[in-house]
Amino acid sequence: MRFLTWLLTTAIAVATAAWLIDGIRFSGPDSGTAEIQEKLLPLILVSLLLGLISSFVKPVLTILSIPFIIVTLGLFLLVINAAMLMLTAWLADKLDIGFDVTGFWPAVGGAIVITLVTWIVDGFIGTDAEKK
Template identity: 75%
Template sequence: MRFLSWVVTTAIAVAVATLLIDGIYFTGPTHGQDEIQHKLVPLLVVSLILGVITSFVKPVLTVLSIPFIIITLGLFLLVINAALLKLTSWVADQLDVGFHVEGFWPAVGGAIVITVVTWIVDGLIGDSR
């Protein structure tokens, strides 16, 4: 059950990021029922890709970046999250999912939005353990 809520939470956060940040988008229809039908599965796939990358790559990058994290008082974690979002976009592009992050600043904005929305949705859903 926790896995399902995690995937849904991440999918909601990515969807909000695509709505709020220019430069983060899914390809395909842009209005109506067609948009929902065309982008639902790619949204879930992107949330899974982001989760796998965050689970395996982020701990390694965080440990390797400890000096930068200390010097920047933790702000370098935002750069790491932006890089992970760009990596997610690259993997999604390789899998022909249709998710794109164009540039560094949209990735930073998307990382902030995804983090905040995830916190909010997790707070609303609560821990099911």
């Protein structure tokens, strides 16, 4: 159950970032039920990829970047999160999933949106799932 909650939270956050940030997008139709049908599986796959990359690559980068994190008072973590999103887009492109991040600044914006939306959604559904 915890995995499904995490996957749903991440999918909502990635979908919100793709909706709000101009340089983040899923390929396919732009409206209607066809959009939902064609983008749902890629959204789930991108959420899984982002989770895997954040689980395995991000800790290594964070440890290696401790001096930069200290000097920038933690702001370098935003750069690491943007790099994780760009790595996810690169891997999604190699796997032909249809997810694209066009540059560094859209990745930074996407990292901010994904972090905030994940935090908000976890606040709503995370506490109920933990009580059960």
